[in-house]
Amino acid sequence: MKKYMKNTQAKSILYTSIRSPHCLKAAIFLQEKGVPFERVEINLPAKEQKTPEFLAINPLGLVPVYEDDDGVHPDSLFIMQYLEEKYPEPQLFPKDEKQLQVALEWIELSSRQVRDVSHHLYWQIIEPPAEGADLQRIAELKQQGTEILQQLDETLAKTKWIMGDAMSVVDIAMIPWIYGYQRFDFPFETDFPDVWDWLTRLSKRDSFKDNFHKEGRPFFDESP
Numbered sequence: 001m002k003k004y005m006k007n008t009q010a011k012s013i014l015y016t017s018i019r020s021p022h023c024l025k026a027a028i029f030l031q032e033k034g035v036p037f038e039r040v041e042i043n044l045p046a047k048e049q050k051t052p053e054f055l056a057i058n059p060l061g062l063v064p065v066y067e068d069d070d071g072v073h074p075d076s077l078f079i080m081q082y083l084e085e086k087y088p089e090p091q092l093f094p095k096d097e098k099q100l101q102v103a104l105e106w107i108e109l110s111s112r113q114v115r116d117v118s119h120h121l122y123w124q125i126i127e128p129p130a131e132g133a134d135l136q137r138i139a140e141l142k143q144q145g146t147e148i149l150q151q152l153d154e155t156l157a158k159t160k161w162i163m164g165d166a167m168s169v170v171d172i173a174m175i176p177w178i179y180g181y182q183r184f185d186f187p188f189e190t191d192f193p194d195v196w197d198w199l200t201r202l203s204k205r206d207s208f209k210d211n212f213h214k215e216g217r218p219f220f221d222e223s224p
């Protein structure tokens, strides 16, 4: 066992929110690295992230933030890159430059298109506007989501994990959003069977189960 795993006296705090997929990524990554950490829940609906106390930690007023004896580290991607350098094992970022570029592009996709579909469908279907849901907008978003799932399914038909034989940061970056797509009735089992297999495998890992909170995300009760 690595020395850092035994050093439970070291500061290791994740400022997190049960509602935040970005926070879930950072928490899964920490756990997959075997780094013990303490969770400090920031209540986003209560705007705790905008209090002077939290703004002193992250002036942008966003979670996640990771704090250890070496300082304060905001932003999920930067947190994961920082942890990869500090705790190289197990390797979760590709070492090869070209592969790293591909991984960063997947992560970019997850934080933008994949996230946007989830975000906008949430505010149309789960908490629709007072004037009623925009059915045309929902159809467009579902089409975009379908294209993302097709791309992912083609990739996962060839390899067990998105980047190849081993689980990587890309799987961790993608799972919070794709898991959330279950709320919007995409036909995973019939149309995207390799995504379904990947999603089921990932969501059964302790790193997911220990950090995912159903109560923070409505409509998740039927999920695996």
Ligand SMILES: N[C@@H](CCC(=O)N[C@@H](CS)C(=O)NCC(=O)O)C(=O)O
Pocket (backbone or CB within 6 Å): 019, 020, 021, 022, 023, 044, 049, 061, 062, 063, 064, 074, 075, 076, 077
């Ligand atoms: N690029 C940042 C984005 C973080 C982010 O958008 N966090 C959201 C929660 S998922 C947040 O803190 N929202 C609070 C707010 O906007 O006031 C990351 O990857 O960590």
